Amino acid sequence: MKNYLFLSFLLLFAFGFTSEKEGYKVGDTATDFSLKNVNGEMVSLKDFEDVKGYIVIFTCNTCPYSIAYEDRIIELQTKYAKQKFPVIAINPNDDKRSPKDSFKEMKVRAKEKMFNFPYVYDETQEITKAYGATNTPHVYVLDADRTVKYIGAIDNNTKSAKDADKKYVEDAVNALLAEKEVPVKETKAIGCTIKWAM
């Protein structure tokens, strides 16, 4: 009996660990959400009518890598919103663990940088968990049916946009707009861990 108990504990432990790695893979259907934007309005993917897809970016105020990409996120929105492929940025960080990532501070940052895209707060972190985002910035490119087509980094040079010679997100979106196969479907990047609530 004791052995069984031990075994079930072990299994529970093992599953507990694997569940951390859950989240979407390319080909999965991503969930919609209803999250509060810095302008006070709730934002859902279904609110965007007649779009060809979505660039969902988990990012925040505080991570230096997120900050390094802010201008590039603004550019993505400038370039692709008019092609019906909008950017939606989600801040996944718990504001008790990272006070500068609070909703109030998001409003300040959005105003300072004149964000041209919705910047919403995943206060309960449920959407972040469902998507399986691990670090910031972390991008999910979805098609119009919310099928995940690309997961990973924006490009291959965090330091300098002009030195990036692989623009993963642009390549993915361009391919989808041309109804072609996404060339690189998954990449990894160094980033700040998501600050999960304790």
Added chain:
Amino acid sequence: MKKITLLYLIVFSVQIQLAIAQSQPLQIIKVPELEQLIKSEEGKVKVINFWATWCKPCIKEIPYFVKAQQDFPEVEFVFVSLDFSENASRAESFGKKKGLNKSKMVLIDDVDYNAWIDKVSGEWSGAIPATLIVTPNGKKLYEKEFQQGELKELLKETYKL
């Protein structure tokens, strides 16, 4: 008065020289050297910690690594900074201030992360803190912030050190 100032200066410069003699400078490396660092070696356990000056949880766990380094002198510790190369001297002085003055410190100068994260470990998402433990039998990546005593426990229990 002047003599005292001079004396101070002499004492101060001797101290600085001692400090320099004791500590190794931070080395800027590329991917092939990183691959060399994380290679399994006969009869050797290595703890490779990935950190950056801007990463708060990384800074928090450094003292536990310094402590483990004292407790397990047979283990090779390497601290890999992910700061940009132009911030190398800042990373070096920061690391030393945090107790890494006797540790091997390197900075990986390659921002094409996707090209090398999987070479470190397929288990790694790229988020830091992350720690790679290399033994003659293989590698395991811990993508987490270690708490006080946890690394020592792990080295003792899992790695039988």
